[in-house]
Amino acid sequence: MSDQIGVRTNEREPFVERGGGDRGAHRGVQRGDIGERPAGPRAHGDPRGVLEDEPQRIDERGFVGGVEVVERHEGLLIGKLLIRDAALVATFDAQGREIAGGSVFIVDNAIAAVGPAAELPQHADRVIDARNLTILPGLVNTHHHFTQTLTRALPQAQDAGLFDWLVALYPIWARIDARAVRASTAVAIAELMLSGCTTASDHTYLWPPGTSLDDQIEVARAFGLRFHAARGSMSIGQSHGGLPPDSVVENEAAILRDSQRLIETHHDRERFAMTRIVLAPCSPFSVSRDVMRESAALARSYGVHLHTHLCETLDEERFCLERYGRRPVELAEDLGWVGPDVWFAHMVHPAPAEIERLGRTRTGAAHCPNSNLRLGSGIAPLGAMAAAGMRLGLGVDGSASNDASHMLAEVRAAMLLARAGGNPGALSARAALRLATRGGAAVLGRDDIGALAPGMAADLIGVRLDTLAMAGAAVHDPLAALAFTASAGVDLSVIDGRVRVEHGLLVGVDVPALVAEHNACARRLLT
Numbered sequence: 001m002s003d004q005i006g007v008r009t010n011e012r013e014p015f016v017e018r019g020g021g022d023r024g025a026h027r028g029v030q031r032g033d034i035g036e037r038p039a040g041p042r043a044h045g046d047p048r049g050v051l052e053d054e055p056q057r058i059d060e061r062g063f064v065g066g067v068e069v070v071e072r073h074e075g076l077l078i079g080k081l082l083i084r085d086a087a088l089v090a091t092f093d094a095q096g097r098e099i100a101g102g103s104v105f106i107v108d109n110a111i112a113a114v115g116p117a118a119e120l121p122q123h124a125d126r127v128i129d130a131r132n133l134t135i136l137p138g139l140v141n142t143h144h145h146f147t148q149t150l151t152r153a154l155p156q157a158q159d160a161g162l163f164d165w166l167v168a169l170y171p172i173w174a175r176i177d178a179r180a181v182r183a184s185t186a187v188a189i190a191e192l193m194l195s196g197c198t199t200a201s202d203h204t205y206l207w208p209p210g211t212s213l214d215d216q217i218e219v220a221r222a223f224g225l226r227f228h229a230a231r232g233s234m235s236i237g238q239s240h241g242g243l244p245p246d247s248v249v250e251n252e253a254a255i256l257r258d259s260q261r262l263i264e265t266h267h268d269r270e271r272f273a274m275t276r277i278v279l280a281p282c283s284p285f286s287v288s289r290d291v292m293r294e295s296a297a298l299a300r301s302y303g304v305h306l307h308t309h310l311c312e313t314l315d316e317e318r319f320c321l322e323r324y325g326r327r328p329v330e331l332a333e334d335l336g337w338v339g340p341d342v343w344f345a346h347m348v349h350p351a352p353a354e355i356e357r358l359g360r361t362r363t364g365a366a367h368c369p370n371s372n373l374r375l376g377s378g379i380a381p382l383g384a385m386a387a388a389g390m391r392l393g394l395g396v397d398g399s400a401s402n403d404a405s406h407m408l409a410e411v412r413a414a415m416l417l418a419r420a421g422g423n424p425g426a427l428s429a430r431a432a433l434r435l436a437t438r439g440g441a442a443v444l445g446r447d448d449i450g451a452l453a454p455g456m457a458a459d460l461i462g463v464r465l466d467t468l469a470m471a472g473a474a475v476h477d478p479l480a481a482l483a484f485t486a487s488a489g490v491d492l493s494v495i496d497g498r499v500r501v502e503h504g505l506l507v508g509v510d511v512p513a514l515v516a517e518h519n520a521c522a523r524r525l526l527t
């Protein structure tokens, strides 16, 4: 038990190892419950508990080798959890309350109370002393491509713009198999969670034979991340004027069939849902117009949301004008792809009148500042989009164009990029953090995350204030400091009432083994 976060003994939570709070140190695997599990073979997806401690273990479907992940969600549920006496609780609620010396009281997977520590219960099944933490809602990542962690910093794609970058990477991504999907998903989620993310959407759009979105969903469940799984797709290959080789595109009927299967298998429409499906062709010009229209009709018949890339680069604008005689937003509008159930990644180059129309329809956008900087795509008109009423959140975008899955770094980049046009007041630290919390929740169509208030899902993070990065900053403004400084990550993460990051370490995850497995997969792609 560390001084930083005191942990009361909780007999109902036997397998969360305690102690060992050295930040940055690898605490090793958590296996306190192994002796309590029933004997017998462990089937894939078995909810009984952690994977065995066998380096490079691959099960019959190629689960993350050597990685122990706590799978038994119910086993992690604490009951009554009190985050007590935080240096600051930044609620991001409707009033934007910031409470010095605040507490958050959680019952099961919901927030029961938020307020000054003296006004909240003093006892719970588990109490976490947060005196040295800023507590805020978990961050929401609205755009990513998890599998791209396999191709970060690839030399031939380091200095290319979007289209050349894609053409360099497609043949490599075409070799991704289920094992690589799982390892890359695990790496991306691990980095996201350690940097403050509690809800993420992923938009993987290449599905080589043997891979499927089910693999990502299973890994996200094992990590306990709240996951909006966007079923990406491409159907127009090079022989039809598209960018990807024909070998990686899918049959259109198969895309729609699999989309429906995924919705019926995994989509949870209820409040506090941990898994939702999104239909997400890669871009309006990478599938046929029929697939765009039919995806929209299918999504709306089930009440699921729609997502795609739009207005990322001027190359894209020229491509759409030449091929369709329409600008990207016009093309999306033609296809019925606007409204409160649609969000676009990037939106760097919309015209003012297009922004107005998207605002009127409450269409959303995932702002991806690091990716836009990295690929030289341009600066998204964030202020104009906000003024028009668009729903706006942040996304780290694919790991091959960032190349980090670091949510707090994305908050900082958003704040800085907004100012690059010459206005230092363009985006405040609090406004950038609001994009990453309430904003992201709105983009994903959720009213149960993004703020700390009674009745909201128990998703929160805590950032240590006594670190080198925070020195000085935390004294003056322990909330803005999260955006102004280069934070290493979070000390605490609670998702759906479960403690998933503690003392800066992922609970139940053997990170070195995960990295080794992931890097073996990355090497295999190039050999």
Ligand SMILES: [Zn+2]
Pocket (backbone or CB within 6 Å): 143, 144, 145, 309, 345, 397, 398
């Ligand atoms: Zn993207």
